[in-house]
Amino acid sequence: MRVHGLREELEHQGISRRDFLAFCASMAAVLGLPASAGPAIAAAVENEQKPILIWLEFQDCAGNTESLLRAGHPTVADLILDSISLSYHETLMAAAGSQAEQALTQAVRDNAGKYIALIEGSIPSDADGAYCMIGGKSALQIAREICGGAAATIAVGTCASFGGIPAARPNPTGALSVADAVPGVKNLINMSACPANAENITALIVYYLTLKRWPPLDQYRRPLFAYGKSIHDNCERRAHFDAGQYVDAWGDEAHRHGHCLYKMGCKGPATSQNCPVVRWNEGTNWPIGCGHPCIGCAEPNFWDTMTPFYQRLPNVAGFDVGSWVDPVGLGLTGLVAAAAVAHGVGEIVRHRIGSKASSEDGSEAE
Amino acid sequence: MSSMAIARSKNTDVERLYIWELPVRLTHWLNFFSIIVLSATGYYIGHPFISVAGLARDHFVMGTVRVIHMYAAIVFTLSVLVRIYWMFVGNDYARLTQLIPFRRERFRSFWKTAMFYSFMRREAEENAGHDALAGSGYAMIFGVYLLLIATGLALYTVDVSPSSPFQVFNFLIPLFEGLQMARLIHHICMWIVLIFAVIHIYFVLLASVAERTATFDSIVSGYKFLSRRKVGIS
Numbered sequence: 001m002r003v004h005g006l007r008e009e010l011e012h013q014g015i016s017r018r019d020f021l022a023f024c025a026s027m028a029a030v031l032g033l034p035a036s037a038g039p040a041i042a043a044a045v046e047n048e049q050k051p052i053l054i055w056l057e058f059q060d061c062a063g064n065t066e067s068l069l070r071a072g073h074p075t076v077a078d079l080i081l082d083s084i085s086l087s088y089h090e091t092l093m094a095a096a097g098s099q100a101e102q103a104l105t106q107a108v109r110d111n112a113g114k115y116i117a118l119i120e121g122s123i124p125s126d127a128d129g130a131y132c133m134i135g136g137k138s139a140l141q142i143a144r145e146i147c148g149g150a151a152a153t154i155a156v157g158t159c160a161s162f163g164g165i166p167a168a169r170p171n172p173t174g175a176l177s178v179a180d181a182v183p184g185v186k187n188l189i190n191m192s193a194c195p196a197n198a199e200n201i202t203a204l205i206v207y208y209l210t211l212k213r214w215p216p217l218d219q220y221r222r223p224l225f226a227y228g229k230s231i232h233d234n235c236e237r238r239a240h241f242d243a244g245q246y247v248d249a250w251g252d253e254a255h256r257h258g259h260c261l262y263k264m265g266c267k268g269p270a271t272s273q274n275c276p277v278v279r280w281n282e283g284t285n286w287p288i289g290c291g292h293p294c295i296g297c298a299e300p301n302f303w304d305t306m307t308p309f310y311q312r313l314p315n316v317a318g319f320d321v322g323s324w325v326d327p328v329g330l331g332l333t334g335l336v337a338a339a340a341v342a343h344g345v346g347e348i349v350r351h352r353i354g355s356k357a358s359s360e361d362g363s364e365a366e
Numbered sequence: 367m368s369s370m371a372i373a374r375s376k377n378t379d380v381e382r383l384y385i386w387e388l389p390v391r392l393t394h395w396l397n398f399f400s401i402i403v404l405s406a407t408g409y410y411i412g413h414p415f416i417s418v419a420g421l422a423r424d425h426f427v428m429g430t431v432r433v434i435h436m437y438a439a440i441v442f443t444l445s446v447l448v449r450i451y452w453m454f455v456g457n458d459y460a461r462l463t464q465l466i467p468f469r470r471e472r473f474r475s476f477w478k479t480a481m482f483y484s485f486m487r488r489e490a491e492e493n494a495g496h497d498a499l500a501g502s503g504y505a506m507i508f509g510v511y512l513l514l515i516a517t518g519l520a521l522y523t524v525d526v527s528p529s530s531p532f533q534v535f536n537f538l539i540p541l542f543e544g545l546q547m548a549r550l551i552h553h554i555c556m557w558i559v560l561i562f563a564v565i566h567i568y569f570v571l572l573a574s575v576a577e578r579t580a581t582f583d584s585i586v587s588g589y590k591f592l593s594r595r596k597v598g599i600s
């Protein structure tokens with residue numbers, strides 16, 4: 001099999017040079033580089049051999065695959081990722097059954113140590129991995145094999161990055177993130193979010209092709225270009241937050257004016273991602289843009305700590321602590337103040353009785 | 367109160383003792399004022415009850431409140447750190463041994479004080495510094511202060527740029543199971559501090575009035591009036 005250059009492949013797919021340059025400029029923007037970096041990216045990417053990507057899906061909803069495919073017209077990004085570079089993707093490829101298994105074995109054998117593994121979904125570890133088996137092998141086995149031989153592993157989505165929804169309490173399948181399921185995995189990069197933004201995944205691959213290294217990461221191994229700032233910091237409603245203009249109920253005056261969704265439980269202040277900048281569906285819009293608070297899907301433990309979605313503070317182990325903590329705190333403070341007054345009365349009574357008793361013995365009251 | 371105490375100092379058994387050194391008194395009042403400011407601003411951050419009309423660019427209510435919270439947090443954090451440092455270098459009354467009943471007589475004093483306050487003992491334990499019961503309360507509250515500071519700093523790391531030196535504190539976020547849990551703990555700790563404050567103020571007033579030791583004045587002046595016999599000094 002001859003390996004084509006990316007440029008050649010794109011031409012073959014009917015992508016004009018102008019489209020390609022526009023794509024490179026947009027990648028520069030996502031990566032936080034000046035527009036002048038576009039041509040440099042183009043030069044690096046077009047002469048590069050296409051990257052070999054192997055996409056595995058485990059315990060998940062296929063939302064990241066959906067996000068990658070999107071409904072709109074195919075973009076350069078889609079083409080680079082799915083039609084050109086993906087050597088194996090269960091959902092997208094035509095092959096099935098043992099044919100598919102063979103394709104995987106072959107892709108891994110031919111490109112040992114060179115391919116990039118993209119993992120979607122969490123990896124169940126309980127019951128010896130019986131919760132997710134493909135071709136007689138458990139997800140745990142497959143992940144260890146494939147990630148073990150990869151040049152780098154990209155965990156796509158919150159499930160693969162942090163365990164996500166399957167790992168939420170009580171985690172019935174013992175779901176693990178890639179980092180936990182494959183100890184010592186090389187060059188792991190977490191692209192969390194539910195789903196991960198295809199724009200960011202593409203930018204990550206382009207970064208690698210251009211600079212031959214992986215970008216700087218945060219403490220959860222997420223690229224800083226996409227996860228360096230909180231939603232809250234780049235939010236278009238931030239001016240309303242700072243001013244003190246909040247939505248109090250769905251559809252109220254403030255909601256119709258596009259005010260801040262903080263009081264409706266917005267998790268933008270606790271969530272790091274570039275949604276406000278790159279948005280979704282080819283930059284059409286994003287949740288807060290259309291009036292819905294951020295649900296914090298890109299963060300570890302998001303299902304356990306970002307819920308209830310429409311409340312500012314979380315519940316703990318099913319108890320509605322979040323909505324009670326402040327009223328109960330206020331009540332207890334009042335109660336303690338009342339108890340102090342009552343105790344004070346007790347002290348006065350004690351003092352009276354004490355002085356009466358001691359004056360009866362004739363000694364000095366003390 | 368103080369005139370009463372001074373009058374009593376003529377009594378031969380009563381001694382005027384220097385208990386609270388300047389750093390203890392100073393940090394006490396810095397904590398006092400910063401906690402008031404932090405609680406008021408923190409409550410607003412949690413429940414923004416003021417909503418303004420008009421254009422966003424004409425107002426900066428939450429912005430101002432948050433800035434005040436952050437400045438007060440700096441004062442509070444430094445004050446707590448100085449006070450903790452003083453637990454190791456200050457006089458006997460400022461030390462950690464006063465806070466946690468390590469020694470047997472402190473432990474006994476803890477129970478005696480508890481029984482006095484629950485009306486099961488007649489005579490108050492008189493201590494030059496803290497009584498052992500109060501000391502344990504203070505040890506607990508310093509733990510809560512540190513938790514407030516730690517959760518506050520964890521929340522602050524998302525406010526600053528990814529290259530800010532404050533990012534050294536981002537290791538705290540996973541320890542609290544994420545920012546939302548840190549926020550919840552921050553709220554719970556605020557209420558613990560406020561409840562503590564009510565109890566604290568009440569007992570200090572009680573000690574000043576009922577035991578006539580000038581406890582209330584002592585945190586301003588540093589001096590207490592104590593019975594030599596009861597405190598056990600010659």
Ligand code: HEM
Nearest residue numbers: 401404405408409411412439514515518519521522553556
């Ligand atoms: C007695 C001390 C303190 C009290 C009572 C207090 C109280 C509060 C409360 C109630 C909130 C609202 C939380 C929310 O719903 O988002 C808050 C937020 C916050 N506090 Fe404090 N706090 C204290 C000390 C500190 C300290 C020492 C720091 C920093 C070192 C700090 C930093 C913060 C930050 C960064 C926020 C988040 C603001 C936001 O949501 O954007 N606080 N505080």
Ligand code: SF4
Nearest residue numbers: 232235260261266268
């Ligand atoms: S809508 Fe959410 S992210 Fe945007 S400013 Fe308000 S709280 Fe922050």
